[in-house]
Structure formats: structure tokens, C-alpha cells
Amino acid sequence: MNLFLIGYRCSGKTTIGQSIARTIGWSFVDSDIRVTKACGKSIRDIIDTEGWDAFRRLERSILAQICTTDRQVVATGGGVVLDADNVTAMQASGTIIWLSATAETIQKRMLQDENTGDFRPALTDKGRMAEIEDMLLERNPYYENAGDFSIRTDNVPVNEITQKIIEKLNQNGSGAFSD
Numbered sequence: 001m002n003l004f005l006i007g008y009r010c011s012g013k014t015t016i017g018q019s020i021a022r023t024i025g026w027s028f029v030d031s032d033i034r035v036t037k038a039c040g041k042s043i044r045d046i047i048d049t050e051g052w053d054a055f056r057r058l059e060r061s062i063l064a065q066i067c068t069t070d071r072q073v074v075a076t077g078g079g080v081v082l083d084a085d086n087v088t089a090m091q092a093s094g095t096i097i098w099l100s101a102t103a104e105t106i107q108k109r110m111l112q113d114e115n116t117g118d119f120r121p122a123l124t125d126k127g128r129m130a131e132i133e134d135m136l137l138e139r140n141p142y143y144e145n146a147g148d149f150s151i152r153t154d155n156v157p158v159n160e161i162t163q164k165i166i167e168k169l170n171q172n173g174s175g176a177f178s179d
Helices: 013-024 031-039 043-050 052-066 084-093 103-112 128-146 158-171
Strands: 002-006 027-030 072-075 094-100 149-152
Touching (some): 002 013, 002 084, 027 031, 031 052, 084 094, 084 128, 094 128, 149 158
Parallel strands (some): 027 072
């Protein structure tokens, strides 16, 4: 059993994932960090030198490795749900939680995050806000279809989101989650 956090860039997957892991005593895994460690390059460098297809192959391979271990809270890359094999692997290995946020919240968080350049290369040649809006429109159906449930992260403290997620997991029949 694992918990997989899905959602667009800067929706809170890493921050909330670390909080949940601390609260329930599980390991925290960031799949993007695992990808960068596996190949010794930043995501931007992977994309620039090898392309998006190579990145997605690495992401699929790393996710498959992650799914072989239990009791992990996993922050996934924003595009992990674009590959049906990834969704199938996550569904077989645990519960998938979609963290959603508005385009405005995402842009604000991106501007505040010093790692945005290396971890969040542009997906299009549009401006940042136009790209976010277009990508949310394109990806939200994937997140919705993959997720077991969703939580909005706009203007909600991390500890409150953590508690909501744990309560929801316990309501879904697994009393294994407690703080």
C-alpha cells in the first residue's frame, strides 16, 4: 500500500506529501528527484539533451521501481498521469490523491520556488500563465480519472490538508492511517 499524490506543478505534492509521511510514519519519495538522481541530470537538462520522450521513459521506469515497495507517500511528476501504464501501476500499488489548485495559485507558487527552473522547464512556448491554464485544461481530466479522490490546496494550510487526507483515507475503510 502506497499513497500517490498527483496534480499539476506546484499543486503541493511535495510539501503535503512530506507532511503526510511524517504524520503517518511512512517514507516520502519524490519521483522527480529519483529520476534526476538516476541519470545525474536536472529535469531541464534531460529535456534539453534527450527530449520529453526520454524523460517520460525514465519516469515510467522509476515509478515501476517505486511501486515495488510499500508504505510510501509518493509525490509524482505533474505529467505522470499522461501514461496509462503509470496510472495502472499506481492503482495496483495504492491510493491516488489528486491535489488541485487554480492557475493563479500555481503561478504564484512557481514564482516563489527557487527550483522552478531546473524542475519545471516550459512545456510550451506560451507565457507562464497561458501555459498553466492550457495545461490544466488538458490534464485535469487525466487527474480526475486517475485519482481515487481530490483535495483543493488553494489557501489551505498544509496541516489542514494533511488532516483532511488522513480523515478521507480512514473513511474509505482503512483505519491504518492515524496521527
